[in-house]
Amino acid sequence: MFHALADASRRGMVDRLSEGPASVSELARPLAMALPSVVKHLAVLEAGGIVLSVKAGRVRTYRIAPDALSTVESWVAQRKAKWNSHFDRLEQYLSDQTRKPAAGDDEDKS
Amino acid sequence: MKSPLIERGSFSIERTYDAPPKDVFAAWSQVEAKARWFVGPENWTLVKRELDFRIGGHELLHGRLASGRDAIYTARFHDIVPDERIVYVYDMHYQMRDDKTHLSVSIATAEFEPIKNQTRLIFTEQVAFLDGTNGTEGTSSREHGTGAHLERLRNHIRPVGNG
Numbered sequence: 001m002f003h004a005l006a007d008a009s010r011r012g013m014v015d016r017l018s019e020g021p022a023s024v025s026e027l028a029r030p031l032a033m034a035l036p037s038v039v040k041h042l043a044v045l046e047a048g049g050i051v052l053s054v055k056a057g058r059v060r061t062y063r064i065a066p067d068a069l070s071t072v073e074s075w076v077a078q079r080k081a082k083w084n085s086h087f088d089r090l091e092q093y094l095s096d097q098t099r100k101p102a103a104g105d106d107e108d109k110s
Numbered sequence: 111m112k113s114p115l116i117e118r119g120s121f122s123i124e125r126t127y128d129a130p131p132k133d134v135f136a137a138w139s140q141v142e143a144k145a146r147w148f149v150g151p152e153n154w155t156l157v158k159r160e161l162d163f164r165i166g167g168h169e170l171l172h173g174r175l176a177s178g179r180d181a182i183y184t185a186r187f188h189d190i191v192p193d194e195r196i197v198y199v200y201d202m203h204y205q206m207r208d209d210k211t212h213l214s215v216s217i218a219t220a221e222f223e224p225i226k227n228q229t230r231l232i233f234t235e236q237v238a239f240l241d242g243t244n245g246t247e248g249t250s251s252r253e254h255g256t257g258a259h260l261e262r263l264r265n266h267i268r269p270v271g272n273g
Contacts, residue, residue, distance in 0.1 A: 015151040019176045030152040075239045076119035079214075083233060087125050089147035090137055094129045 008088040009033065010041050014064070015085050017051060018078070021063040117239040125231045131193040131222040134229040138196055138220060139163045149173075150181060165190055169198070180205040185218075196220045214239045 013027050028038040042062055045051045053062045127134050137143045141161040149156070153176035160170040169185040185200035202213040216237040223230040 012152055016153060016176065019151060019153070022176075027152075075117055076121055076237065079119075079235065079237060080121045080123065083123055083235070085151070086148055087123060087231070087233070089149065090134075091125070091127060093137060093143070093146040094127050094133060097133065098129060 007041070008085075010045055011081065011085050011088065013038075013041060013045065013062075014050060014081070017062055017064050021061050023059050023061050027062065118237065119239075120234065120236040122232065122234045124233075126225065127229045127231060128227075129229060130227060131224050131229045134231060135193045135196075135222050139190075139192075150175065152176075154181075163187065163190070169200075178206070194222055212240050 009031060012031070016022060016027060016030075024035065024038055024042065027042070028035050031038065042051065042053070046053060046062075049065055051062050052065045053060050055061075137147065140163075141159065144161060145159060148171065150171075150173040155174045157172040157174055157180065158170060159172070160168065162168050165187055167187050169183070169187070171183040172180060173182075174180050182203040182205060183200060184203075185198045187196065187198045189195065189197035197217070197219050199215070199217050201215050204211045204213055214237050216235050218233065218235045221232040221234075223232065
């Protein structure tokens with residue numbers, strides 16, 4: 001079974017788009033992923049009715065599909081999606097930790 | 111329509127992590143560790159982070175979103191049992207220049223349950239959304255609609271390319 005939102009990179013893209021429209025290259029920039037893979041992920045999201053795209057010249061811009069509801073379900077679901085995003089990152093962090101148990105705190109450039 | 115309506119809801123998330131409870135708990139109790147996973151979306155930038163992890167202690171995560179708007183999370187810890195549970199109450203505010211909007215108030219619990227060498231994390235949040243009708247302009251349908259799509263998708267997503 002293929003769940004569009006079972007994938008952490010797609011959740012990340014939706015999270016990003018919830019802040020405003022973005023082009024494919026803007027969406028790809030923070031990801032360690034080739035453009036064609038990003039395009040493929042976006043196609044899955046578009047097929048699911050989650051995002052829409054518009055092509056202007058050579059640039060395709062994606063946005064969250066506008067027929068959104070403002071019911072309590074959508075607010076709660078969005079909050080839940082945020083936490084799922086956090087917990088994806090927590091999983092990544094924990095697996096990084098177990099891979100290098102000897103390391104203390106490594107460099108943090110924030 | 112000026113009268114604000116409060117929208118209430120709750121949800122739970124269960125995750126199983128390949129690490130013992132003390133490690134998963136530490137990812138919540140230590141600020142350096144929490145900074146690795148408790149962050150905003152892509153293109154979000156950190157303004158300020160604070161974590162005073164004790165009962166009565168305070169947490170702050172202030173970030174700037176890609177849209178230029180600030181998202182401010184403030185929490186207070188109400189109950190902590192090391193390696194077992196964390197109970198806290200948190201507020202979310204949005205701020206654009208001098209216009210600050212109180213989005214929500216939540217009570218959240220994180221429970222850490224050992225399963226062999228793994229940990230089941232059960233996160234539950236009860237939330238009151240305060241910004242349903244009188245909030246920051248433009249935040250309603252497009253941004254907050256995301257979740258509806260996510261839920262809708264879970265219900266009917268099919269394998270790509272065949273029906």
